[in-house]
Amino acid sequence: MLVYFVNHSTAPINLGGAERSMMALVEDWYASDPEFEAVFITKAPRGKFVDALEERGWAYRSFRYRGWTIPNDTPPQSEITFFANDDYRSTLEIIEMMEQRRPDLVVTNTLVAPWAAFAAAVVGVPHAWFIREFGDLDHGLAFQIGRENTFQDIALMSQAVFTNSIALRDHIGAYIDVSDVQVVYPRIDxxxxxxxxxxxxxxxxxxxxxxxxxxxxxxxxxxxxxxxxxxxxxxxxxxxxxxxxxxxxxxxxxxxxxxxxxxxxxxxxxxxxxxxxxxxxxxxxxxxxxxxxxxxxxxxxxxxxxxxxxxxxxxxxxxxxxxxxxxxxxxxxxxxxxxxxxxxxxxxxxxxxxxxxxxxxxxxxxxxxxxxIDHEFSNANAIERLKRTASAEPYRLPNIARYWFSLPGHYFATAGRGPRITLSFIRTRLRGRLGAVVKRPLAALRRRIAR
Missing domain, CATH: 3.40.50.2000 (Glycogen Phosphorylase B;)
Structure with a gap:
């Protein structure tokens, strides 16, 4: 059984709880099923997450994408357009990856990045979603289409949804039917x-x-x-x-x-x-x-x-x-x-x-x-649910969806718009960075040294 696991972060400083929980799930699945194979789709550039994958000998591919929950609730139009080009180009590349080697199941880890869920819906592969954060309440992220619409779309595109606590399950229950949402506590050794x-x-x-x-x-x-x-x-x-x-x-x-x-x-x-x-x-x-x-x-x-x-x-x-x-x-x-x-x-x-x-x-x-750590909310129960999900009827996007994902790239490539958008985005970023240097010069210097 071939499963693609999708990660939302490069983990530039350390592995977060979401990454560690996903890797523990994969380790448990390998230990219990000799027919299982995991391939990871992860965010570029390289970070601690890729280091951890290579230490374990697990296959992966990196793509440039951001997400549909972002730090700024009112980003400038140039920023939206700039990152949309990366997001949609990566979605097309993930679609091609799935067509070259079709998985039995796609699993998205955390609510941040939906791109592999879209790709699975284009190709017609069952999809499962692990929600491991509130998003706005705990990490200060902004839902680009609103909290309710985001959770509704997660439920729409997934044949199985998991949360890492009863509290989080109850929270999303204000927006979707959670009668079939499964709770999975992180496994700790x-x-x-x-x-x-x-x-x-x-x-x-x-x-x-x-x-x-x-x-x-x-x-x-x-x-x-x-x-x-x-x-x-x-x-x-x-x-x-x-x-x-x-x-x-x-x-x-x-x-x-x-x-x-x-x-x-x-x-x-x-x-x-x-x-x-x-x-x-x-x-x-x-x-x-x-x-x-x-x-x-x-x-x-x-x-x-x-x-x-x-x-x-x-x-x-x-x-x-x-x-x-x-x-x-x-x-x-x-x-x-x-x-x-x-x-x-x-x-x-x-x-x-x-x-x-x-x-x-x-x-x-x-x-x-x-x-x-020995309870009904275990990885073993989650793995059994994921195996069943692989045979579920997938949600399908219309055939034109592939064309929609290509539109930002066409827009960037037409009549010099790409350089103009990029320059506008860079100017916006530079203003913010220069402002930070003026306000906190020592912090800016430490940030540069760290990088």
Whole structure:
């Protein structure tokens, strides 16, 4: 059985949860089915995702495309046209790839990039879609055709739809019938995590003289909420508690760590915060903590929450999104509303003042986590559903769709429009980049060095 898996990101800094979950699904499918073969369609240019594919010896092809959920809700017309040329040309190339070697099934990973779904509908191949994010609520993305229309189109073009949490399934249930949507929790290798946690941390995670050691793992970004924990440290300082915080993860914006450091200094807790940057092995930093926190505004699943629990750590997590399915409030940890940093501080204070409570919650959390990694929402059940989907009747686009996908290329190639659009797009980008240099010259320099 030949299955094409479609990835939305180059993973320039590290593999995200979506990529890791898809690769774990493919590994499990290979382990259980000798007739299975996976080929990956992924975004160009090369990044960490292609590195991971090559390490495993898996076949892939890269294409230049963006998506139908984008960072800007009001992009200039030149930007829309510029990227449409890439998106539609790649769709035509993916159609040709499917015609040269026809798959039994196409699987799109995350809601961001629909191009292989369109290609499958042109060729007449069954399609399945894994939705692993809210899009706008968690990543700040804008739906180009609106949230409702996007989810309706996902359902229309797919013979099977999966989400990575009950919370996300319920969310899309406002727009589509989810009676047949299947929940699949990400597979986490508990044994491998335990072994990796025994390694010494690459950087000393905490200073001396602290009442509580707290670790947060995740990309440094506003949406991930590390600033909320820093605010809570400031509140706890006023209550006479000194809490150490270790932040593990890369960052979207080169100067974001500076803004977090300044916030901590302003609150008088600058010497209590350690920012490690991206770490190939985050588990020693989890092992070194007394408590771990998932402070995001909302998470579709909350992979790090489950990893904290598997490590036997008491947790505090946002009550919005998937983490609320994992943490039993008042039994395995505490939940708080992301708008209420005082409640986050209260939870940390309870842990700091009651080590026995920490221990009890940590034990309960690990037990609960081991139940969650052996459950009905497993990869094995997802694989069985995908096998059945391969024999489903596919959604078909009309024959003229192939011509529609070629139109942006024709437009670019006609009467010098392509160079004009490209120059207009470059001018728009340059204005934005120059503005960023003027406002944050140090950050711009760090971004250039990083690239």
């Amino acid at each position: 508990a044994a491998a995590q335990k072994v990796r946690a025994t390694e010494p941390p690459a950087i000393r995670p905490f200073g001396d003289g602290i009442d509580l050691a707290v670790t947060v793992v995740g990309r440094l970004a506003d949406s991930k909420g590390q600033w909320r924990v820093i605010e809570a440290l400031g509140i706890l300082r006023e209550r006479g508690l000194r809490v150490g915080l270790c932040l593990v993860g890369g960052q979207e914006r080169p100067d974001y760590d500076v803004s977090l450091t300044r916030r901590a200094a302003r609150l008088g807790v600058g010497d209590q915060v350690v920012i490690t940057g991206e770490q190939a092995n985050p588990f020693p930093f989890i092992a070194a903590a007394d408590v771990c926190v998932t402070p995001s505004g909302i998470e579709a699943f909350g992979r790090t929450t489950l990893e904290y629990m598997l490590a036997g750590k008491a947790v505090v997590a946002s009550e919005l999104g998937g983490s609320a399915e994992l943490v039993s409030d008042g039994t395995t940890g505490f939940l708080f509303h992301p708008d209420d940093t005082t409640a986050l501080a209260d939870a940390l204070e309870r842990y700091a003042r009651d080590p026995e409570l920490r221990t009890a919650y940590a034990t309960a959390a690990e037990s609960r986590a081991r139940e969650l």
